[in-house]
Amino acid sequence: MSDVPPSATCSDETRAASKLLLDDALGALRASYRTTTFFVERDLVWTTQTWLLREVLRRGLDITVSTEHPIEPGERRAFSADLALLNSARAVIAVVEFKYEPNHARLDVPKSKLPVVDWAAVVRDSERVRRWCAEHRCAHGLAVFVDEGGYFRHRPPPDGASWHDWSDAGVSVLITRGDA
Numbered sequence: 001m002s003d004v005p006p007s008a009t010c011s012d013e014t015r016a017a018s019k020l021l022l023d024d025a026l027g028a029l030r031a032s033y034r035t036t037t038f039f040v041e042r043d044l045v046w047t048t049q050t051w052l053l054r055e056v057l058r059r060g061l062d063i064t065v066s067t068e069h070p071i072e073p074g075e076r077r078a079f080s081a082d083l084a085l086l087n088s089a090r091a092v093i094a095v096v097e098f099k100y101e102p103n104h105a106r107l108d109v110p111k112s113k114l115p116v117v118d119w120a121a122v123v124r125d126s127e128r129v130r131r132w133c134a135e136h137r138c139a140h141g142l143a144v145f146v147d148e149g150g151y152f153r154h155r156p157p158p159d160g161a162s163w164h165d166w167s168d169a170g171v172s173v174l175i176t177r178g179d180a
Contacts, residue, residue, distance in 0.1 A: 081138075099143075
């Protein structure tokens with residue numbers, strides 16, 4: 001974990017590139033929903049992480065993609081981001097947090113495991129990403145909650161979040177964006 005805020009070691013160009021990279025990664029995740037079956041949250045993280053790794057190389061960016069990256073002091077994973085983009089000085093530029101609720105109509109998901117997600121945990125992810133940005137622990141952040149069957153779609157979004165219907169993929173997605 002870096003104690004150096006991204007604003008001290010991150011150029012405007014790198015900030016802009018990381019923000020565009022996050023937006024493009026979200027678009028790639030949406031596109032992958034037409035051809036990929038996801039089973040657990042980690043599948044979303046892996047799909048996004050591998051896409052980011054390819055794109056960083058293809059675009060020639062001096063950015064490292066890290067998983068379960070510590071953002072604030074502590075032993076718990078709650079202080080880590082599912083994915084983080086780091087600049088060459090190893091300062092955190094951007095973070096992404098994921099939550100995933102499978103469609104409750106799926107036959108391959110035991111009903112005894114549903115719901116998978118606790119709404120309070122979705123809200124905590126959203127608040128955490130916004131807080132990390134406000135505290136300048138990162139320049140940009142996303143909290144992405146994929147709600148395949150719309151089980152939670154009736155819930156009002158937390159502050160700074162909004163629901164998006166990926167109608168081409170048949171899923172509802174709650175997206176929180178944060179900026180320092």
